[in-house]
Amino acid sequence: MAEPGSADLTAAIEQFRATMTKSLDSLVGTLHQVEQAIGELAGRQREQEQWLTSLSQRLTAERLSSDALTGGEYLQHVEIGGRYRRLITQRLLDLALAADPPDAGAEARYRASLACALFAPESIAAGPVRALESLGQTGVAVPADRFQSVWNEAEEIRHDAEATGHRCQWRFDAELGAPPDLAWHDVCEGCAPGDPVALIIAPAYVVDDKVQVKQLVLTGPAAPATCQGPGESPRE
Amino acid sequence: MTAPKVVAAIDFGTYGTGYAWTEVEGEEGSLRAHRSEPIYRDRWPGSDSPYPKDLSAVLLNQGGQVIAWGHQAKREWARLSQDGGGAGYTYAAGFKMALKADAYHGLGAPGTGSARIDSVAQAYPLVVSYLRRVSEMARQEITESSYLDSQIRWCLTVPAIWDEPEKQLMRKAAAEAGLPADRDRLLLALEPEAAAVYCRHHLARLVGSDASERDHAELGTRFLVADCGGGTVDITAFQLVPDSYGELRLLESGKVSGGKLGSEYINEEFFRHVLAARLGGPELLERLRRESPYGLLELMDRWESAKVTAQVTLTSNGPVIERPIYLSVPGEIHDLLPDSAVSALAAQPGGSRHRMVVTPQEAAQVFDRVIDSIIEEILTQLTDMNAQARPQDPPATILLVGGLSGSEYLRARLRYILDAQPAPLGLTRILVPANPAAAVLFGAVRYACDPPVRSRLAPYTYGCKFFPPFEPGIDEPGRRFTEDGVTRCRNRFKIFVAKGTKLEAGHQVTEGMTPVYADRQQMELIFYRSPEREPRYIDGPGAQVIGTLTIALGAALQLPLAEREVQVQLSFGDTDISAVAVNLRTGERLETVLRFTRPD
Numbered sequence: 001m002a003e004p005g006s007a008d009l010t011a012a013i014e015q016f017r018a019t020m021t022k023s024l025d026s027l028v029g030t031l032h033q034v035e036q037a038i039g040e041l042a043g044r045q046r047e048q049e050q051w052l053t054s055l056s057q058r059l060t061a062e063r064l065s066s067d068a069l070t071g072g073e074y075l076q077h078v079e080i081g082g083r084y085r086r087l088i089t090q091r092l093l094d095l096a097l098a099a100d101p102p103d104a105g106a107e108a109r110y111r112a113s114l115a116c117a118l119f120a121p122e123s124i125a126a127g128p129v130r131a132l133e134s135l136g137q138t139g140v141a142v143p144a145d146r147f148q149s150v151w152n153e154a155e156e157i158r159h160d161a162e163a164t165g166h167r168c169q170w171r172f173d174a175e176l177g178a179p180p181d182l183a184w185h186d187v188c189e190g191c192a193p194g195d196p197v198a199l200i201i202a203p204a205y206v207v208d209d210k211v212q213v214k215q216l217v218l219t220g221p222a223a224p225a226t227c228q229g230p231g232e233s234p235r236e
Numbered sequence: 237m238t239a240p241k242v243v244a245a246i247d248f249g250t251y252g253t254g255y256a257w258t259e260v261e262g263e264e265g266s267l268r269a270h271r272s273e274p275i276y277r278d279r280w281p282g283s284d285s286p287y288p289k290d291l292s293a294v295l296l297n298q299g300g301q302v303i304a305w306g307h308q309a310k311r312e313w314a315r316l317s318q319d320g321g322g323a324g325y326t327y328a329a330g331f332k333m334a335l336k337a338d339a340y341h342g343l344g345a346p347g348t349g350s351a352r353i354d355s356v357a358q359a360y361p362l363v364v365s366y367l368r369r370v371s372e373m374a375r376q377e378i379t380e381s382s383y384l385d386s387q388i389r390w391c392l393t394v395p396a397i398w399d400e401p402e403k404q405l406m407r408k409a410a411a412e413a414g415l416p417a418d419r420d421r422l423l424l425a426l427e428p429e430a431a432a433v434y435c436r437h438h439l440a441r442l443v444g445s446d447a448s449e450r451d452h453a454e455l456g457t458r459f460l461v462a463d464c465g466g467g468t469v470d471i472t473a474f475q476l477v478p479d480s481y482g483e484l485r486l487l488e489s490g491k492v493s494g495g496k497l498g499s500e501y502i503n504e505e506f507f508r509h510v511l512a513a514r515l516g517g518p519e520l521l522e523r524l525r526r527e528s529p530y531g532l533l534e535l536m537d538r539w540e541s542a543k544v545t546a547q548v549t550l551t552s553n554g555p556v557i558e559r560p561i562y563l564s565v566p567g568e569i570h571d572l573l574p575d576s577a578v579s580a581l582a583a584q585p586g587g588s589r590h591r592m593v594v595t596p597q598e599a600a601q602v603f604d605r606v607i608d609s610i611i612e613e614i615l616t617q618l619t620d621m622n623a624q625a626r627p628q629d630p631p632a633t634i635l636l637v638g639g640l641s642g643s644e645y646l647r648a649r650l651r652y653i654l655d656a657q658p659a660p661l662g663l664t665r666i667l668v669p670a671n672p673a674a675a676v677l678f679g680a681v682r683y684a685c686d687p688p689v690r691s692r693l694a695p696y697t698y699g700c701k702f703f704p705p706f707e708p709g710i711d712e713p714g715r716r717f718t719e720d721g722v723t724r725c726r727n728r729f730k731i732f733v734a735k736g737t738k739l740e741a742g743h744q745v746t747e748g749m750t751p752v753y754a755d756r757q758q759m760e761l762i763f764y765r766s767p768e769r770e771p772r773y774i775d776g777p778g779a780q781v782i783g784t785l786t787i788a789l790g791a792a793l794q795l796p797l798a799e800r801e802v803q804v805q806l807s808f809g810d811t812d813i814s815a816v817a818v819n820l821r822t823g824e825r826l827e828t829v830l831r832f833t834r835p836d
Binding site: 053056069071073074075083085086090097183 | 274545567589
């Protein structure tokens with residue numbers, strides 16, 4: 001038999017337990033809600049981070065396409081530009097010297113004619129045989145085998161430049177008679193940088209409007225222009 | 237750290253420095269670059285030609301403050317000298333070499349007119365200043381795309397020849413320059429490893445085959461990276477070996493710095509032997525250096541750009557340079573030359589009053605003085621590498637990177653000399669990646685996205701001083717002493733890692749240490765390295781102090797001496813070594829920085 005008052009105590013305990021259980025259930029429910037809210041917030045934060053990241057990536061892509069940044073794929077032009085520089089400053093000069101030009105002006109015109117034959121669009125389209133003929137017609141005598149050799153080298157450079165998929169140009173656009181712009185033009189040896197441009201010895205190598213190799217120019221009194229396509233008459 | 241959104245690498249070279257970065261996606265451990273090629277800077281103040289690196293050079297004013305960097309520093313210094321205002325200004329280049337001068341046989345940095353920086357104390361502030369300038373340029377570029385500084389993981393390249401103290405110094409310099417001190421946010425990549433990573437993702441040219449042939453850069457299981465830069469040539473041998481899980485890991489099996497072998501030393505040979513002869517002797521060169529440093533700089537720049545483009549023909553006597561190298565003489569140099577020198581220039585075949593001709597023979601002599609030594613170092617490393625090879629191993633591969641590896645003459649000479657060797661040396665393949673000048677830089681970006689699991693052989697035995705019980709008949713009697721009733725041996729070498737042990741990235745060694753003296757508030761551990769495999773004493777042949785670790789014993793002082801045990805954990809296998817100490821009795825984690833300080 002239970003002690004007097006024990007039933008009351010048991011009932012009180014049961015009631016307390018029920019209250020506590022209810023409170024705990026309520027707390028657990030609240031905790032679940034909080035966890036759910038935290039999960040939602042974390043998810044939203046992830047979404048926002050992803051959104052911000054994609055925004056940053058888009059911004060970078062825009063800066064790359066506007067030339068504010070340089071992508072690694074442009075590194076190829078450092079190597080191509082080096083080969084082009086060697087061709088115009090070493091090989092074409094070597095070829096010109098073999099022809100024993102009488103003076104520096106004749107030497108520069110010879111080099112300019114060769115550069116034009118190798119890089120002017122009309123000459124490239126006409127091919128090496130026509131280009132060599134055209135050089136002969138303008139008094140620039142080049143042994144066929146040596147011309148073929150530099151043609152091949154130039155062709156490989158042009159091909160590699162085109163293969164990059166970038167807009168590569170060989171620009172002969174220095175303004176004759178105007179002073180050289182040293183950001184775009186290299187002045188030939190022995191020439192005064194303050195004198196006006198007289199002749200374009202070699203075109204600039206330009207990629208997506210950024211100069212990789214500057215135009216090589218002769219400065220001084222005006223010289224006859226040499227760059228023309230096969231079959232065209234010299235420009236006055 | 238949460239996964240980074242951007243990884244940025246700085247290739248801080250002896251001659252040139254550049255940076256590149258890329259956006260990354262994914263979680264830590266599976267990060268991938270958002271685009272196939274990183275973003276880099278190709279235009280630098282003071283230079284017209286696009287190139288992935290600026291000169292590692294600075295100009296200091298009278299107060300010792302850096303006022304210009306790179307090409308700009310060189311040009312500004314030349315201009316000041318020419319105008320007579322150069323007094324008190326200092327132009328310094330190649331100062332990175334001074335961080336480990338002993339590796340370069342005490343040589344000064346290359347570079348015409350550069351001040352001699354030959355101590356760590358002189359070089360350190362210049363390194364900090366240079367790193368600050370480059371990292372700020374990179375950071376500005378990155379944050380303009382709305383990234384936070386905290387979202388960038390950085391990677392800094394270091395030479396394989398550097399030891400832990402130099403790497404620690406570099407970390408310190410980087411932190412002082414504003415880069416993160418946190419190891420997760422600033423990785424150090426070994427330069428040859430970065431080059432190898434680059435080569436595994438890019439096409440490379442196989443030297444000695446059809447010139448137009450391009451091959452995927454299969455490095456094979458044994459390869460040697462020859463990093464032929466402007467200042468130094470570093471040669472590192474690697475093996476791809478399977479770990480206990482069968483995964484292939486990179487094992488560094490040998491390394492050497494060739495010292496005076498970089499491209500700048502070819503320039504010095506040209507300056508001393510060709511220019512002096514051509515322009516009228518050393519006295520005139522000195523006058524030019526004084527009166528027209530700018531003109532001289534222009535002329536040297538023209539040689540620098542022309543020299544690597546020298547074309548080569550193969551003959552029965554080996555490769556020869558095909559044609560002369562033509563260099564236009566800047567007007568201001570020309571104006572200072574005596575008539576006799578100008579006439580001599582014009583009298584040369586192909587020469588003129590404004591043009592100098594370097595004959596193929598002269599060019600070859602200048603190259604050979606440096607290139608022969610490079611090839612000799614490569615052959616030595618290859619021979620060592622082949623000695624460790626198994627009969628079934630395929631021939632080794634040489635990966636040529638760095639600006640000088642663009643030289644056709646170097647490549648052809650190396651191929652020619654290897655072809656003359658018996659197998660297996662003669663069968664060695666030579667690979668040159670596309671854009672070798674940026675291989676380390678771009679490789680470091682990839683490295684930071686996914687750091688390769690690396691192994692290397694411990695180059696020394698590492699350990700610390702301790703006082704264990706004396707072993708009669710084994711220990712030297714003079715080392716015997718008694719403390720707290722225990723007879724102990726003085727200055728024993730406690731080995732943590734023995735020389736030649738294969739260390740994988742994150743390799744950890746844990747040792748328990750107890751203090752000897754009851755009244756000491758702290759326990760000082762002095763770390764040593766030894767060239768011996770099993771050194772018994774810390775004062776044995778070649779042993780050196782490499783650092784100290786001072787642990788405050790704190791609450792452990794209340795315990796009996798034998799229970800004051802401290803667990804010391806060293807983490808090896810990464811590019812440097814770190815240490816953590818834990819008091820086993822109290823569980824207190826006693827953190828400290830292990831400073832690798834050498835007695836010098």
